[in-house]
Amino acid sequence: MTSTIRSRATSKAQAQPKAPAPSKDIHIPSPLPTTPDAQAAEDLRKILDGQFGELREDIREMLDDSFFLPKLDGTIDDMRDALLPVLERFRDAGYSYDSFSRANGGSGKPDRAVIGLETLGHADLSAMVKAGVQWGLWGGAIDNLGTERHRHYIKPTMDLELMGVYAMTEIGHGSNVAQLQTTATYDPETQEFIINSPTPSAMKVFLGNAARHGQIAAVFAQLYTPGVAESHGVHCLVVPIRDENHNPMPGVTIGDHGRKGGLLGVDNGTLSFDNVRIPRENLLNRFGDVDEAGNYTSPIESKNRRFFTMLSTLIRGRIAVGGAANAATRTSLDIAVRYATQRRQFSPGGDAPEKRLIEHRSHRLRLLIPLAKSYALMLLQNEVTARLYEQQRQIAEGILDLANPTEEQLLASRELESWAAGLKAISTRHATRTIQECREACGGAGYMAENLLTTFKADSDVFTTFEGDNTVLIQMVGKEMLTAYARDMGDLSTIDMVRYGFDEVSDLIRRRSGLHKTVQSALDAARRSNDNSLFHAGYQVSLLEDRSQSILKSLAGRMRAARKLDLEDAAIEVDKAQDHLIAAGWARMESLALQSLVEAEGKLPKNSPARQVLEQVRDLYALSTIVENAGWYEEHNVLSSMRIRMARAAVRDLVDSLAPWAEVLVDAFGIPKSIWNVPMLNQAGVDGPRY
Amino acid sequence: MTSTIRSRATSKAQAQPKAPAPSKDIHIPSPLPTTPDAQAAEDLRKILDGQFGELREDIREMLDDSFFLPKLDGTIDDMRDALLPVLERFRDAGYSYDSFSRANGGSGKPDRAVIGLETLGHADLSAMVKAGVQWGLWGGAIDNLGTERHRHYIKPTMDLELMGVYAMTEIGHGSNVAQLQTTATYDPETQEFIINSPTPSAMKVFLGNAARHGQIAAVFAQLYTPGVAESHGVHCLVVPIRDENHNPMPGVTIGDHGRKGGLLGVDNGTLSFDNVRIPRENLLNRFGDVDEAGNYTSPIESKNRRFFTMLSTLIRGRIAVGGAANAATRTSLDIAVRYATQRRQFSPGGDAPEKRLIEHRSHRLRLLIPLAKSYALMLLQNEVTARLYEQQRQIAEGILDLANPTEEQLLASRELESWAAGLKAISTRHATRTIQECREACGGAGYMAENLLTTFKADSDVFTTFEGDNTVLIQMVGKEMLTAYARDMGDLSTIDMVRYGFDEVSDLIRRRSGLHKTVQSALDAARRSNDNSLFHAGYQVSLLEDRSQSILKSLAGRMRAARKLDLEDAAIEVDKAQDHLIAAGWARMESLALQSLVEAEGKLPKNSPARQVLEQVRDLYALSTIVENAGWYEEHNVLSSMRIRMARAAVRDLVDSLAPWAEVLVDAFGIPKSIWNVPMLNQAGVDGPRY
Structure with a gap:
């Protein structure tokens, strides 16, 4: 050996003397010079940045500020609140607008939004996740699954005036989204959906923005309409979770996960619903809708493909x-x-440093x-x-x-x-x-x-x-x-x-x-x-x-x-x-x-x-x-x-x-x-x- | 493949049909029964516990109490103080006495001490480390490197009345102990050692018990005596670091590492010494001593072997x-x-659970x-x-x-x-x-x-x-x-x-x-x-x-x-x-x-x-x-x-x-x-x- x-x-000539390699090793690289070239870092940076060089450079410049370093002081709620100013700086630089389509009032620059979030990861993953929850998940659900009737949520979301929760995962079903248990049942009498957590395992968990800052949630639920026994599959609906005094809405129970292994700045919590009524229009109806009478329609016939199309916006x-x-x-x-x-x-020995x-x-x-x-x-x-x-x-x-x-x-x-x-x-x-x-x-x-x-x-x-x-x-x-x-x-x-x-x-x-x-x-x-x-x-x-x-x-x-x-x-x-x-x-x-x-x-x-x-x-x-x-x-x-x-x-x-x-x-x-x-x-x- | x-x-007969294994595979185990045997857990436990079964059983019984779970509430200092009652329970059960030799007033049961610490690791590693610092490292230094003249430290150490620090690592030298820079220079005039941190890199770091609870430290330093240019090698000396009002002793600077990646209950800190004087007797002199006149003696002639013998007590x-x-x-x-x-x-498919x-x-x-x-x-x-x-x-x-x-x-x-x-x-x-x-x-x-x-x-x-x-x-x-x-x-x-x-x-x-x-x-x-x-x-x-x-x-x-x-x-x-x-x-x-x-x-x-x-x-x-x-x-x-x-x-x-x-x-x-x-x-x- x-x-x-x-x-x-150091000994190229004698290398592998016993059994010459079967290949013509014309490509064997020489050792690099031991003194590095100053220009190389810049050349490599351009290659690594690829087509996103300018976007990356912009945000790197902004992040060169100790303001963006992780905030680990004080109580958990202190750490959570300390993230809000970070998001505000992000908003002020326009990143929140980039997330959203022009049709909905955003600036429609998904690449800048993604590069922005990604680059924020250099400094503070709590801030990255909080921003991702607010604009990418909650905002993204509205932008991608909603229609014009939901457009009014977008601006306050971009501006951090409306803090949203993305309520998909349940304690009983994390990875297996198709089996979620929360129900949204249409009541033609009042033209409302009734959002309910029928079992303890239907509780929504691990939700960013839920424990402290969230006012509203995009809730994934099995959709039921009158006269149809089977669920139309998982759909997403907008449910207010806190009132103007920041107290939980009637029928909404909010829990706090407290201390986690990390991401201490993200206020993860739980949501349960006890027959909470929301207007029919709160169904994000891009890929599936219910009319006033309770008839379900969808532009995608296959239930399976509909489900995967909705998920694909993730x-x-x-x-x-x-x-x-x-x-x-x-x-x-x-x-x-x-x-x-x-x-x-x-030291390698003797008086050597x-x-x-x-x-x-x-x-x-x-x-x-x-x-x-x-x-x-x-x-x-x-x-x-x-x-x-x-x-x-x-x-x-x-x-x-x-x-x-x-x-x-x-x-x-x-x-x-x-x-x-x-x-x-x-x-x-x-x-x-x-x-x-x-x-x-x-x-x-x-x-x-x-x-x-x-x-x-x-x-x-x-x-x-x-x-x-x-x-x-x-x-x-x-x-x-x-x-x-x-x-x-x-x-x-x-x-x-x-x-x-x-x-x-x-x-x-x-x-x-x-x-x-x-x-x-x-x-x-x-x-x-x-x-x-x-x-x-x-x-x-x-x-x-x-x-x-x-x-x-x-x-x-x-x-x-x-x-x-x-x-x-x-x-x-x-x-x-x-x-x-x-x-x-x-x-x-x-x-x-x-x-x-x-x-x-x-x-x-x-x-x-x-x-x-x-x-x-x-x-x-x-x-x-x-x-x-x-x-x-x-x-x-x-x-x-x-x-x-x-x-x-x-x-x-x-x-x-x-x-x-x-x-x-x-x-x-x-x-x-x-x-x-x-x-x-x-x-x-x-x-x-x-x- | x-x-x-x-x-x-499921298909033993057809396994590896292409190239029969060269061995007589008479040892191929059959799959175990799918219903486990109730007795097996107990039989396995006896084997795993080995000769320490009784000791382990004792401490496991004691640990079956939520009192011993990790304490993550409140400020860092709250978490640190919350460990003291845990150590007291440990002391009351006699574990602190086990660490120490009978000659020094302990009960001389190193196996019980080691098994106790080890088993505490099932519940809370902060408590394990804090106990290890107090009794194993600080106490162990006195017990193993000291002589009768240091015996008076032992009882209050076991009883948690004297909280000690084990000051070996320096910021400049962690793994490379032989190159530590802190000095202990004997002054025959006053019959004292002068403890000094000659460079910033001589600062002692990562020391448990230093930031909050420690009163005294076992300090590792290069030992110098008059007329001998070269150090006698690294030796350990006892240095009080806080006075009766818990303020740093003159010449001692104490730092706090604050938040770490874990072990939040352990109060890790730093120590620097500005020509701090301690009595000659504070040298732990089992393997090397300095007499009143300043002559160095050691039962181990080889400097190298002396060093490794001291370290071996670790x-x-x-x-x-x-x-x-x-x-x-x-x-x-x-x-x-x-x-x-x-x-x-x-689910594997269909209606299967x-x-x-x-x-x-x-x-x-x-x-x-x-x-x-x-x-x-x-x-x-x-x-x-x-x-x-x-x-x-x-x-x-x-x-x-x-x-x-x-x-x-x-x-x-x-x-x-x-x-x-x-x-x-x-x-x-x-x-x-x-x-x-x-x-x-x-x-x-x-x-x-x-x-x-x-x-x-x-x-x-x-x-x-x-x-x-x-x-x-x-x-x-x-x-x-x-x-x-x-x-x-x-x-x-x-x-x-x-x-x-x-x-x-x-x-x-x-x-x-x-x-x-x-x-x-x-x-x-x-x-x-x-x-x-x-x-x-x-x-x-x-x-x-x-x-x-x-x-x-x-x-x-x-x-x-x-x-x-x-x-x-x-x-x-x-x-x-x-x-x-x-x-x-x-x-x-x-x-x-x-x-x-x-x-x-x-x-x-x-x-x-x-x-x-x-x-x-x-x-x-x-x-x-x-x-x-x-x-x-x-x-x-x-x-x-x-x-x-x-x-x-x-x-x-x-x-x-x-x-x-x-x-x-x-x-x-x-x-x-x-x-x-x-x-x-x-x-x-x-x-x-x-x-």
């Missing part, structure tokens, strides 16, 4: 949550990397691998946000009617939903792991609240759960893959699978997810030249995509087998395949993230320092992902043991090469200094700050 | 910290498992794998605690003199230190990961503070850092392995390594770590019969130990190579081997944990339900550890791809088999109901609690 661990940088929240998790992760990495470049501990943490190999590995992944996820985030923006543009311009999409639009929407779900899952999982790692990498100082890491950890913790539990979301990705596969294959018969040649990975990629040209040509180049260097971008993409497709293929086989069983046994088999479905989803998202990196590096001039750095970031992300799944690659004979060892050695070489550039890599995030410049960077025990 | 995923339980704290982390992890698993057996979400979370495959995997590891770690904890007890007994009976140990005693002490370090590292890492997983597995309810998981997560977070950073501790294990290896080999020459036959793993185990007979005979049985069934306990041990020894062997090779380089290059090479050293340490601890499981199951009657369950727990721990390191096993040709796939399939089968026993497995922990019976188990949205 010793030979593979020897650093290529997508923006999911994208913002994933984005904010990524932003908090980048801030955490920024802080931990700067600390690692300033903090010294342990103690080494900076970043000079220790184990510290490089623990910080730079997640840093590379953060690059990949930020770039993927850009792509998904751009697609959302395109979808919203089509809606605004009347090109897309959600109630009546073309087949192609429907497929595009499904894919966007799947990507948004998967991106939220992979980003929040990455956040939980990476922020934890950053905290530990800063030792005891990392545990002091003033250095922000523990607050980011505590606040982001629930991001893996809300806006869709990750375990459920990543299965959505797997299911969308399976559906697309069945669609493409026409059938799941073995003969077809063989006939369609699953080895031609690149064809499938092209057909199915509209990859960018750069990625495609990298793939083609790798295939054409039969180049399987571990450092070839195209080969790396094919390795990650191959894994995703292989798991999908074997999953499809299991699903096909299950079709022959009776319902109960089939359900057992499908459940047993759950970890398989989940694995397919994760593999898919890892592949997409790599593709975003490949795409981005193509935009930088060849041989520029920024390009060289970004290529090694991409190598590090790709190879560390492969090493993480080494078992799979070996078990499926995709990579030999020797090549996996080479990948491991390369990961070590890459962190050594990138270490002197670590500060450049975080500078490129452009995080305002008032955020990252935490006390521990300025205390004794670290070298003087370098700015 | 499909064939390996098919459940053995070992009890480390063992208690690892134990408490394990206890908090078990409570978290207990809560998450019970929630999983009561909470329903998603929603399934319990534990019925979903992915949920079984996420909870039962760490549950199996918790079994292993608790059993290893017992062994290490027993060794500590034995060491303390030898000290108390005058058989062991720490200043003058026999060669054999020295080796035993080193091994105990290494085990304690490694156990603390593996236990706290397991805690951080598992409690996080438990929180996520309980969804939004898991994020509410009343359900305890977020507090366990936040409080245990810093356990990976304090009492020795895990990254440093696990390297201690690697280094001890390397030292033992060099000792055994006499030299590290290749010829010797070959001659000593590293393939004979079992010989090395026997020689080096005094394994128990059961493990040895399992190993021997596997070797004798050439039985390489993945379910054979002996073969499992050899697989885990083989990994640990192989990494060690290749590490030794790198170290040997470094010896030929000059100092600077050698340091670079050694640092590059850091991740290698770390890997060796983790592998070693994983192997030891498995050995503890094998040892324990031997104590249960063959074919008893408890034994069958424990065997599958052991299978699950062993095989999931192997799968986690699948890449290594394949790269080193220890296991074929086919066998790794079998191991993966077995992990799935095992969680299916164990799932109906999940509540039995956590019942066996014996955690008091007043702790695990959190609100979410009694709310709507779960099936009625089953007790």
Whole structure:
């Protein structure tokens, strides 16, 4: 084993002497210069910001103010109230207007709204969530599910004069929204809906804005009309919850969740309804309406599709949550990397000065691998946000009617939903792991609240759960893959699978997810030249995509087998395949993230320092992902043991090469200094700050 | 891939039809009965409690009182003060006396003290840490480093009348204790020591009891005597920090860390000294003394060994910290498992009732794998605690003199230190990961503070850092392995390594770590019969130990190579081997944990339900550890791809088999109901609690 661990940088000639690699390793990168290039950070920032550079720069400038840092003083209610001025600053800068369509009086800039929320995640996730609840969830429900008769709610919502609650989750049903128990029963006598919580498990829970500030709620409930026994499915209705004196409305019981694991500034509470009457017009009737006589109509005939169409308007929240998790992760990495470049501990021996943490190999590995992944996820985030923006543009311009999409639009929407779900899952999982790692990498100082890491950890913790539990979301990705596969294959018969040649990975990629040209040509180049260097971008993409497709293929086989069983046994088999479905989803998202990196590096001039750095970031992300799944690659004979060892050695070489550039890599995030410049960077025990 | 995923339980006959396993798989366990045996929980509890059953039962009974739950109300100072009554209850039950030697007026029951602290971790880690600081660290310093002239501190310390601080860590030097900067300079004129913080980085930080309750401190400082330029090394001195009015003593500056990521009840603060004078007698002089004239003497000649002997008295704290982390992890698993057996979400289809979370495959995997590891770690904890007890007994009976140990005693002490370090590292890492997983597995309810998981997560977070950073501790294990290896080999020459036959793993185990007979005979049985069934306990041990020894062997090779380089290059090479050293340490601890499981199951009657369950727990721990390191096993040709796939399939089968026993497995922990019976188990949205 010793030979593979020897650093290529110091002993390139002797590397792997026993068994020469089978590839022409013409792509092996040289170690980067040990003195970083000053311009590179700026060049990288432009790439990372992508098409949203100006929007991001604007809000970063605004956030460069300690006013935006997390507020942890006083009682819980003090912390809750302290968020209101933050939201007001946000409103004054116009972000609340961006969330809403022009038709409803907003400025109709969903990209600015999403980027704004996401970037707020650099500073304070409580503020991000509170803003998201008020404008994205409550406001978004009105904007997306309501019609002109609900327009009057919008302006006071944007202006923070009407604080709203988004009441979907019930204590009995979180992820399983279709089974919600709250009822909205139409009474033609009075032309009212009666909102009721028929069972204790129908209580609405975890609702932001409910415990303290909320005046009104968008309540999801099973809709019943006279003479129809069955529910028309889950619909959303506007229910006032507090009167002008801020007391609960008659029939409304409000609870307070009190202390949570984090997000202490968000006033999460509960709502129960005891036959609360609201006017008929309070039904948000874009996708389903009840007339005065009590007749139900909907522009979408299928109850199932109607349900999913309503839910699909949630997508923006999911994208913002994933984005904010990524932003908090980048801030955490920024802080931990700067600390690692300033903090010294342990001398290599004798009178030599103690080494900076970043000079220790184990510290490089623990910080730079997640840093590379953060690059990949930020770039993927850009792509998904751009697609959302395109979808919203089509809606605004009347090109897309959600109630009546073309087949192609429907497929595009499904894919966007799947990507948004998967991106939220992979980003929040990455956040939980990476922020934890950053905290530990800063030792005891990392545990002091003033250095922000523990607050980011505590606040982001629930991001893996809300806006869709990750375990459920990543299965959505797997299911969308399976559906697309069945669609493409026409059938799941073995003969077809063989006939369609699953080895031609690149064809499938092209057909199915509209990859960018750069990625495609990298793939083609790798295939054409039969180049399987571990450092070839195209080969790396094919390795990650191959894994995703292989798991999908074997999953499809299991699903096909299950079709022959009776319902109960089939359900057992499908459940047993759950970890398989989940694995397919994760593999898919890892592949997409790599593709975003490949795409981005193509935009930088060849041989520029920024390009060289970004290529090694991409190598590090790709190879560390492969090493993480080494078992799979070996078990499926995709990579030999020797090549996996080479990948491991390369990961070590890459962190050594990138270490002197670590500060450049975080500078490129452009995080305002008032955020990252935490006390521990300025205390004794670290070298003087370098700015 | 499909064939390996098919459940053995439902289709045993067809399993792995393509390539029959090379082993005689006579050990393949049958699925457990789906109705658990009531007696099994009690039988398992006895095994888990080991020789400490009575002690554990006593304190569990005391803890069955909501008085001991974490206190999160009010201001930070309220939370801090709320811990004092908890410590008083602990004192009244005699635990504080157990910490101290009979010679000093204690009751001399270190095992009861350690088990008490550890078990307190089931309920409240803040209380555990506060008690640990007062009696274990401050009190332990006096008890272990002091002499008769310091005895008068002990009684008020035990009685909570004298609150003490353990002032070791400085802001400039946490892990690197030898480089501390605080000075203690002897002044023969006045026969005083002058305690000084010569630089800002000499400030003592993160000190429990300092911010609010502490009156006195054990301060670690470089010791200087007149006429000797060099420090005699780090020594510990008693320094009063607050006067009778609780104001800081002259020259002492006290700071408050305020809000931290957790452990809010512990009043961590800072101390700086401006030429503070204390009497000569305040030097804790067991291992080094200064006479009136200023002459330094020590019973230990080597400065290095003296330093490590003083540090070795820290070992009890480390063992208690690892134990408490394990206890908090078990409570978290207990809560998450019970929630999983009561909470329903998603119906398999049609009108079928929603399934319990534990019925979903992915949920079984996420909870039962760490549950199996918790079994292993608790059993290893017992062994290490027993060794500590034995060491303390030898000290108390005058058989062991720490200043003058026999060669054999020295080796035993080193091994105990290494085990304690490694156990603390593996236990706290397991805690951080598992409690996080438990929180996520309980969804939004898991994020509410009343359900305890977020507090366990936040409080245990810093356990990976304090009492020795895990990254440093696990390297201690690697280094001890390397030292033992060099000792055994006499030299590290290749010829010797070959001659000593590293393939004979079992010989090395026997020689080096005094394994128990059961493990040895399992190993021997596997070797004798050439039985390489993945379910054979002996073969499992050899697989885990083989990994640990192989990494060690290749590490030794790198170290040997470094010896030929000059100092600077050698340091670079050694640092590059850091991740290698770390890997060796983790592998070693994983192997030891498995050995503890094998040892324990031997104590249960063959074919008893408890034994069958424990065997599958052991299978699950062993095989999931192997799968986690699948890449290594394949790269080193220890296991074929086919066998790794079998191991993966077995992990799935095992969680299916164990799932109906999940509540039995956590019942066996014996955690008091007043702790695990959190609100979410009694709310709507779960099936009625089953007790």
